[in-house]
Amino acid sequence: TSVVFVLRWRGWRLLFAGDAELKSWRTMHEKGVLEPVHFLKVAHHGSHNGTPEGEIFEAILPKKAPDARKRTAAISTWSDTYPGIPHPPTDGRIASRCGLRTTLDDRKKLYFELGFPG
Numbered sequence: 001t002s003v004v005f006v007l008r009w010r011g012w013r014l015l016f017a018g019d020a021e022l023k024s025w026r027t028m029h030e031k032g033v034l035e036p037v038h039f040l041k042v043a044h045h046g047s048h049n050g051t052p053e054g055e056i057f058e059a060i061l062p063k064k065a066p067d068a069r070k071r072t073a074a075i076s077t078w079s080d081t082y083p084g085i086p087h088p089p090t091d092g093r094i095a096s097r098c099g100l101r102t103t104l105d106d107r108k109k110l111y112f113e114l115g116f117p118g
Contacts, residue, residue: 010118017043025052034059036066046075048087061097071098072114
């Protein structure tokens with residue numbers, strides 16, 4: 001079980017997916033609560049089972065962005081902490097739809113900042 005929420009602010013939709021795994025994504029999709037987002041805090045440290053594929057992935061990060069705002073995803077992870085994380089195929093799939101930032105981008109820092117103008 002994990003808390004997943006969308007923050008709507010000045011036209012931005014920011015999805016914080018907690019530790020949602022595929023079963024949770026299917027449930028959210030069945031309930032009709034998923035929609036395109038501008039920001040995705042990638043679930044489960046970027047593991048293979050934290051990011052859906054197919055129509056569920058398309059629901060949150062469609063190939064064609066819904067507007068001209070920049071889309072970004074963020075992964076909080078670290079090498080060799082969990083087996084199979086980071087998961088390069090998942091990272092690549094996400095990066096094909098939006099900018100991708102991770103805590104691995106600059107190993108001298110444990111954080112990064114993102115801005116959402118408005």
